[in-house]
Amino acid sequence: MTDLPTEMRAIDPGETGGPEVMQVVTRPVPQAGPGEVLIEIHAAGVNRPDVLQRMGLYPMPPGITSIMGLEVSGRIAALGEGVTHFTIGDPVCALVPGGGYAEYVNAPAGSVLPVPDGIDMIDAAGLPESYFTVWSNLFERGAAKDGETVLVHGGTSGIGTTAIQLCNAFDVKVFVTAGSDGKCDAARQVGADLAINYRTEDFVERVKAAAPGGVDVVLDMVGGDYVPRNIECLGEDGRHVSIAMQRGAAAEVSILAVMAKRLRLTGSFLRPRPAAFKALVARSLHETVWPEFAAGKLSALTDRVYPLEQAADAHRRMEAGDHVGKILLKIR
Structure with missing residues (x-):
């Protein structure tokens, strides 16, 4: 040009x-x-x-x-x-x-x-932003793979809808949370296997009912008091990947749960x-x-x-x- x-x-x-x-x-x-x-x-x-x-x-x-x-x-x-x-x-x-x-x-x-x-x-x-973020964090850092189950918060956001599609494409079962019944319907239309309205339901209870052994990976954009609840949702050898902290940077975590389930807690910023x-x-x-x-x-x-x-x-x-x-x- x-x-x-x-x-x-x-x-x-x-x-x-x-x-x-x-x-x-x-x-x-x-x-x-x-x-x-x-x-x-x-x-x-x-x-x-x-x-x-x-x-x-x-x-x-x-x-x-x-x-x-x-x-x-x-x-x-x-x-x-x-x-x-x-x-x-x-x-x-x-x-x-x-x-x-x-x-x-x-x-x-x-x-x-x-x-x-x-x-x-x-x-x-x-x-670019969503695919770089989800691929590098959920599939590379979090090591999500064929046959596993993941939990993604913010299911109708750009990150959430990208995660749903990528999970569908690579045979990973995907649970998401969203803030209304309408958003949950939209997430299911995109391809979520389970969509939980976090305003009216306890997502920990719903996840445990749907996956009694726990999920393999949590992709978390919320932080704060969600982190210990996410840990409850994880199964043995689970991975918790933090990419944002909308509810705060501080969280109280049970080291006993981390040790008992052999969990890995990780996260990253993409921009820097x-x-x-x-x-x-x-x-x-x-x-x-x-x-x-x-x-x-x-x-x-x-x-x-x-x-x-x-x-x-x-x-x-x-x-x-x-x-x-x-x-x-x-x-x-």
Whole structure:
């Protein structure tokens, strides 16, 4: 792509606060550095870390742009030095450390993937963050495998719906929790084997009734007082993987239960991991997961698409928690 513009539209709040701080501003178009590609963005995913960043609760790693957004879809607009495996114009989706709410973004080449076969360019923007997170935590760190049973909280979130689909594709039984009967119905439609309304039911009791020996893995976005309850749900040699802490970072855990059931407690943040790690995850996704889109076992689940100018409304929907699947911003 030639004759790139020098300026672009972007969401780059000058202060923290509510959704209203997100207004479209003009920023310089970045230039691809060594090992990077410049992507002309078609759409960007909206994620909970974006909300936390806007509120001043999720500081950016050093050297990262203050423009919001962690995942995009679009076309390659320029190649940085040393990048040889992409061509200008290639349709791609990418995990980026920041800068996604804009018309152009630089992405580490290792975190860029082709748009999967059969997936719309706009919908593809909602794939990277959830698929990198779920694959690296539930299937690699948590070692979920064929024939096992997992429990995933937030069953209708982007993470939750991605986990359901991946479990279905790889023959893993999946239980989820959600905050209403309607959301539980939606989770079952996506493919959950069991959906529990945590507002009206005790998820520990429901899990124990459905899996008397306990589940093999818990993927937890809640933290706090959910952690000891998750441990109750785990069976022998179970794995507990923490990826967020919506109910707090502190938890009281019975070491006796950990020892008696030989449990493994682990977790991770994705955003601060080095580019080399993300490149390894991308390679695994490309080789193992992306073919499942072509096979019809996976799809992009988009909740709602907003124009960039309505980014504030997209954040309000995220905060309301009414979405099923991914919320996206359409850039062009």
